[in-house]
Amino acid sequence: MKIASDKKILLLQMRPEDVAADSEFEAFLRVGGLQPYEVDRFRLEQGIPSIDLRRYSAIIAGGSPFDVSLPEKDKSNTQKAIEVFYHGLFDQVVPSDFPFLGACSGNGLLGSYCGTPISTTYGEPIGSVDVTMTEEGMRDPLLKGLPRTFSALVGHKEACDIVPKGAVLLGSSPTCPVQMFRVNKNIYATQFHPEADADEFILRIHTYRNHGYFDPEEAESLIAAVRRTHTPVPKILLQRFVARYKTSG
Numbered sequence: 001m002k003i004a005s006d007k008k009i010l011l012l013q014m015r016p017e018d019v020a021a022d023s024e025f026e027a028f029l030r031v032g033g034l035q036p037y038e039v040d041r042f043r044l045e046q047g048i049p050s051i052d053l054r055r056y057s058a059i060i061a062g063g064s065p066f067d068v069s070l071p072e073k074d075k076s077n078t079q080k081a082i083e084v085f086y087h088g089l090f091d092q093v094v095p096s097d098f099p100f101l102g103a104c105s106g107n108g109l110l111g112s113y114c115g116t117p118i119s120t121t122y123g124e125p126i127g128s129v130d131v132t133m134t135e136e137g138m139r140d141p142l143l144k145g146l147p148r149t150f151s152a153l154v155g156h157k158e159a160c161d162i163v164p165k166g167a168v169l170l171g172s173s174p175t176c177p178v179q180m181f182r183v184n185k186n187i188y189a190t191q192f193h194p195e196a197d198a199d200e201f202i203l204r205i206h207t208y209r210n211h212g213y214f215d216p217e218e219a220e221s222l223i224a225a226v227r228r229t230h231t232p233v234p235k236i237l238l239q240r241f242v243a244r245y246k247t248s249g
Contacts, residue, residue, distance in 0.1 A: 006247045007057040009034065011041045014064030014082055014105055020207045024062050027195040031235045032060075032242040044082045053092055058099035058245035061086075061106035063193065065208060068108045068118045069158045087113060097184040099245040101238070104156055107178075107189040114164035114183065122176040124191075126155035126205060126222050128229040129173040131180070131192060137170035140182065142240045150233035152179070152192035153201050153226075159191050188241065194234035201226045 011028060015021040021043055029036065040056070042049045045064075066079045075083075090113040093100050102110050108118050132149045152173075160178040163169045171180035171190075180190045193201075202223050209216045 007055060008038055008040050009242070009246060010051065010053075010056040010059045011039045012059065012061045012106075013041065013043045014045055014062065014066060015043070016045045016065070016078075017207050020204055023200060023203050024195065027197070027200050028060060028062065028238075031195045031238050033239060034242060034246070038246065044085060045078050048081055048085045051089065053096075053098060057247045058241070059089075059093070059101070060241075061100070061102040061109070062195070063104035063106070066105060067158050068105075068112050069120060083109070086110075093187060094183060097186050099186040099241075100188065101194075101241050102189040103193050103195065104154075104191060107160065107181075107191045108156075108158060110183070110187070110189045111160040111164050111178070111181075114167060116164040116178075117161040118158050119161055120158050121161055122159040122178070123157045124154045124159075124173075124175050126201065127225055128152065128231060129154050129175060129179075129192070131171045131173050133171050134169050136168045136182075137180065140170055141244065142188065142237050143170060146233050146236060151229065151231045152190075152194075152234045153196045153198075153229060153231050154192045155201070155204070156191060186245070190234070190237070192234055194238040197231065197235075198226050198229050201229075 013021050015024060025041060086109045112118050128151045130149050131152045133143055137143050159176050163178055163181055167181045167183045169181050173179050176191055179192060182188050205219055205222050209219045
C-alpha cells in the first residue's frame with residue numbers, strides 16, 4: 001500500500017504507569033526506526049483524543065493492563081471510555097483497510113470488535129513462546145522469508161478464543177492458537193509484543209508484579225528466565241510494518 005503524501009504514524013498507548021508507558025514508547029521508536037517527530041503519541045488513559053485519520057499513514061496500538069473480557073460492571077470508567085474509542089476507530093479503520101498494528105491489548109480490542117470471544121482460556125505467563133507461521137503467514141509481506149517458527153515475548157491474561165470471522169490467521173503458539181492475524185490487507189494484530197526485548201519485559205515485571213499476571217513471589221525467577229530470551233524476528237515484523245506504511249519526510 002503506497003501512501004501519496006507525507007503523514008505521521010499514530011501511536012496509541014493505554015498504560016497508566018508513566019515508567020512503563022514511556023519505556024514502551026521508546027521501544028516502539030527504537031525498534032521501528034522512528035524519530036519522535038514522525039509520530040503522534042496519545043496516552044488514552046489520560047484522555048480520549050479526536051482523531052482525523054487523514055493526518056496519518058498508519059496506527060500502532062500498544063498493550064495495557066486492561067482486560068476486555070472483564071464483566072462490564074467491573075471495568076473502570078477509563079477502560080470503558082478506551083473501548084468505546086477503539087470501537088469508533090475500528091468503524092473507520094476496518095471498512096477503509098487503514099494500516100493498523102495492534103500488540104497484545106490491540107489484539108484483543110480488534111478481535112472483540114470483529115466478534116471473536118475474548119477469554120482467559122489462552123492466557124500465557126510472562127516469558128517467551130514459539131510462534132509458528134501458517135501458510136498464509138509465510139506469504140504475508142510482514143513475515144515472508146522469516147523463520148517459520150520464532151521466539152516471541154508474551155504475557156497476557158486473555159486472548160482471542162478463535163480467529164475472528166473473515167480474518168486470516170498468520171501465527172499460532174501451542175498455548176495460544178491466535179498469536180497473529182490480519183483483517184483485509186493492512187490491518188494486523190499480534191498477541192505477542194514485537195517492540196519488546198528482555199530489558200523491556202523486566203521493567204514490566206517490576207511494574208505489574210501485583211496486577212495478577214503472575215505470583216509476585218515468582219518475579220525474580222521470571223526475570224532470570226527473560227534475561228535468557230532472544231526474540232529478533234518480532235522486531236523485524238515491526239520494522240517491516242513501519243517501513244511499509246511510513247511516509248518519507
